Amino acid sequence: MDPTDDKIKAECLRLLAGREHSRKELTQKLAPKGFAKEGIEAVLDQLAEENWQSDVRYAESYARSRILKGYGPVFITYELRQNGIDSAHLPPFDLEALAESVAGGWMALLRQVYSRKYGSGPAPNRNEWAKRSRFLQQRGFTSAMIMDLFAFVRHAETGNGSLPNE
Structure with missing residues (x-):
């Protein structure tokens, strides 16, 4: 790994230490810092492999917080899509089951x-x-x-x- 990749990884870990982030969010936050897109993608692939970054975990965390604030399925699904999460690509993530466990449905x-x-x-x-x-x-x-x-x-x-x- 070259020094730039180390900087990208350090920045990603700093962001992930605060809260879960989607892959799209991390890319959007790293791009303005002057990192190459290829370098960002490579580091994000590595972090996903090592389970430091997970879109499924992000989606569950985000949806749980929105449900607790009283938002419905249409709003939550829309916001997740805006943040790069498409539930069709995340089969383990079940918004209905999450709503059932958090709020009773x-x-x-x-x-x-x-x-x-x-x-x-x-x-x-x-x-x-x-x-x-x-x-x-x-x-x-x-x-x-x-x-x-x-x-x-x-x-x-x-x-x-x-x-x-x-």
Whole structure:
């Protein structure tokens, strides 16, 4: 390994000591420092082989932190793609299973986010439903999930029979 590769590796390890990084993030952080792309790629290959850098580990860590902050699957998947992670290329990474283990599933998380933001007051009017729906969509929940949540809220309020998705 030449001295430049040693510098690249040292910089990568410094960054990885703070938190997990995706391969794309490391490349983006190292390129402006004047390192050659070929050198960066070679060092990143070596770090991945030695398990110092792992896109799967990064994806799980990142998704876990986003789930804990109340973000849904659409938002998390989008952000992971922006950071160079495509779940189709990472079969060991299962976002659904992670959501289940961290928050009890997407619907449980959606209910938590909704109740934290809006409480359990009376049923809102049509305009308020639309406003709440937009908020939840911006948090990365699908329209189907939001419709199920609103059905849950209506059922809980009226006390009618069984609740959806329970």
